Amino acid sequence: MLARYDVVVIGAGPAGEGAAMKLVKEGQRVAVIDQLGEVGGNCAHVGTIPSKALRQTVYNLMRFRRDPLLSRMSEIRTLPLSQVLARAHKVIDTQVSTHHRFFERNDVDLYFGEARFEDAHTLSVLTSEGVVERIGFESAVIATGSRPYQPADIDFNHPRVFDSDKILKLDYPVNKLIIYGAGVIGCEYASIFVGLGYKVDLVNTQPQLLSFLDAEIADALSHYLRDLGVLIRNQEEYSQVETQDDCVVLHLKSGKKIKADAILWCNGRAGNTETLNLQAVGLSANSRGQIAIDERYNTAAANIYAAGDVIGPPALASAAYDQGRCAAAHITGSQDVPYVEEVPTGIYTIPEISCIGRTERQLTEDKVPYEVGQSFFRHLARAQISGDVVGMLKVLFHRDTREILGIHCFGNNAAEIVHIGQAVMNQPNNSIEYFANTTFNYPTMAEAYRVAALNGMNRLF
Ligand SMILES: Cc1cc2nc3c(=O)[nH]c(=O)nc-3n(C[C@H](O)[C@H](O)[C@H](O)COP(=O)(O)OP(=O)(O)OC[C@H]3O[C@@H](n4cnc5c(N)ncnc54)[C@H](O)[C@@H]3O)c2cc1C
Numbered sequence: 274m275l276a277r278y279d280v281v282v283i284g285a286g287p288a289g290e291g292a293a294m295k296l297v298k299e300g301q302r303v304a305v306i307d308q309l310g311e312v313g314g315n316c317a318h319v320g321t322i323p324s325k326a327l328r329q330t331v332y333n334l335m336r337f338r339r340d341p342l343l344s345r346m347s348e349i350r351t352l353p354l355s356q357v358l359a360r361a362h363k364v365i366d367t368q369v370s371t372h373h374r375f376f377e378r379n380d381v382d383l384y385f386g387e388a389r390f391e392d393a394h395t396l397s398v399l400t401s402e403g404v405v406e407r408i409g410f411e412s413a414v415i416a417t418g419s420r421p422y423q424p425a426d427i428d429f430n431h432p433r434v435f436d437s438d439k440i441l442k443l444d445y446p447v448n449k450l451i452i453y454g455a456g457v458i459g460c461e462y463a464s465i466f467v468g469l470g471y472k473v474d475l476v477n478t479q480p481q482l483l484s485f486l487d488a489e490i491a492d493a494l495s496h497y498l499r500d501l502g503v504l505i506r507n508q509e510e511y512s513q514v515e516t517q518d519d520c521v522v523l524h525l526k527s528g529k530k531i532k533a534d535a536i537l538w539c540n541g542r543a544g545n546t547e548t549l550n551l552q553a554v555g556l557s558a559n560s561r562g563q564i565a566i567d568e569r570y571n572t573a574a575a576n577i578y579a580a581g582d583v584i585g586p587p588a589l590a591s592a593a594y595d596q597g598r599c600a601a602a603h604i605t606g607s608q609d610v611p612y613v614e615e616v617p618t619g620i621y622t623i624p625e626i627s628c629i630g631r632t633e634r635q636l637t638e639d640k641v642p643y644e645v646g647q648s649f650f651r652h653l654a655r656a657q658i659s660g661d662v663v664g665m666l667k668v669l670f671h672r673d674t675r676e677i678l679g680i681h682c683f684g685n686n687a688a689e690i691v692h693i694g695q696a697v698m699n700q701p702n703n704s705i706e707y708f709a710n711t712t713f714n715y716p717t718m719a720e721a722y723r724v725a726a727l728n729g730m731n732r733l734f
């Protein structure tokens with residue numbers, strides 16, 4: 274029997290959920306399919322949520338150790354990883370049941386199994402019990418996300434070789450860990466594991482960490498990671514990963530060798546497209562498994578859309594949800610959700626990093642006459658009270674029009690702080706003067722904007 278829907282959404286992560294919710298709110302009959310057996314996607318099960326819950330526990334632990342009053346009260350030195358992860362699992366469960374209720378309350382039919390296209394209006398779902406269900410649809414949204422990229426010459430089945438999915442199952446004590454790949458995932462996990470007291474070697478294939486960031490912020494991250502004890506090895510590439518029963522040895526093309534208890538491979542992601550049978554709908558994926566779309570999130574097939582990690586950068590949960598909504602708005606014809614362009618960066622290292630808009634490098638290249646306003650957290654009363662004195666806020670603005678052009682922040686709660694500036698940047702009368710002429714609560718971290726605005730405006734002549 275063929276179940277019929279207006280739209281079928283493949284994947285119940287942020288992109289699939291964003292699409293499904295927008296579609297049902299506009300009166301479409303919607304089915305969502307996911308092979309995980311639950312909603313939430315890789316985002317809730319192995320990506321954003323567990324890594325951020327883990328980070329919060331480690332952050333709490335580091336604060337606890339830093340406070341002389343509290344550290345005298347207990348002799349806790351290290352927390353077993355199983356306990357750290359137990360908290361993350363609790364957060365995952367709560368997130369999954371919250372999102373499950375969204376689908377239920379909105380009458381979205383959920384199918385758990387692997388989706389595969391038969392033709393442009395039919396697909397089949399293979400359940401874990403081996404049952405095949407067939408679904409007919411007018412339109413489809415591919416929101417199948419991504420998985421860690423695994424080079425063929427590395428044995429990911431070995432108990433000492435991990436990727437960012439498998440690391441959540443680490444169940445033995447580790448003294449030293451190699452992290453290969455210093456992108457966002459590598460840097461975040463370097464903070465987490467060094468915070469837990471592990472020795473960490475972070476191997477970066479690039480000459481500097483996170484080169485897309487403002488150079489000053491990227492330098493600050495390198496400095497604080499090193500300060501915590503991470504050994505950063507820039508511009509190195511692996512030649513071999515040697516595995517033994519009790520250790521791994523990473524051989525580098527430069528001739529160096531690094532020995533550790535385990536290795537965490539964090540070098541990129543691949544789109545989940547290989548089981549979709551894309552050729553049945555006239556589509557194909559690129560070498561990284563990603564699908565091309567236009568500004569409506571429409572693929573080369575007229576009735577098939579794609580959103581989230583499966584379309585490539587920025588590959589963020591934040592963007593994925595809005596991309597899904599935008600695709601849905603084009604399917605229904607309402608077209609009231611814009612193409613996702615200005616996405617803030619939020620990197621949950623310790624300290625946290627967040628930015629929006631252009632960097633100094635980009636503004637200089639574009640010959641924009643800009644000025645810089647800075648505020649250091651160590652000077653703010655709120656930061657001194659909370660003890661989070663590491664960090665800075667940097668606001669870049671046009672020296673003639675005073676328009677805010679970029680906001681770059683590192684330090685505790687940077688990912689929240691950046692949104693204050695983003696809100697002002699998105700106003701028609703975007704101006705740094707807003708922060709100089711508006712009264713803020715005191716003491717707050719938001720005061721950093723006032724300090725940065727006055728600092729920057731004092732440079733004008
Ligand atoms: C360690 C880590 C930390 C991260 N931290 C952040 C962060 O702090 N902030 C942020 O914004 N982003 C973060 N990300 C990125 C974020 O998790 C992804 O951008 C987000 O999950 C993408 O959402 P999605 O809906 O496209 O796909 P996913 O969340 O990957 O969901 C896709 C779903 O599709 C299902 N699926 C795949 N193929 C099929 C098929 N054939 N049939 C049926 N179902 C299928 C999968 O099982 C999965 O459940 C992180 C990622 C990782 C790995």
Ligand SMILES: NC(=O)c1ccc[n+]([C@@H]2O[C@H](COP(=O)([O-])OP(=O)(O)OC[C@H]3O[C@@H](n4cnc5c(N)ncnc54)[C@H](O)[C@@H]3O)[C@@H](O)[C@H]2O)c1
Pocket residue numbers: 422454455456457458459461478539540541542543560561586587588589618619620621
């Ligand atoms: N806080 C956050 O926002 C957050 C946290 C973690 C992850 N993420 C997202 O997850 C994604 C993955 O992060 P990452 O650190 O693993 O890697 P990355 O995207 O920074 O890539 C690391 C390196 O691997 C290479 N690479 C990527 N995919 C490849 C592939 N399929 N084949 C060969 N090489 C490939 C890249 O060119 C790069 O040199 C990022 O796009 C990031 O946006 C976001």
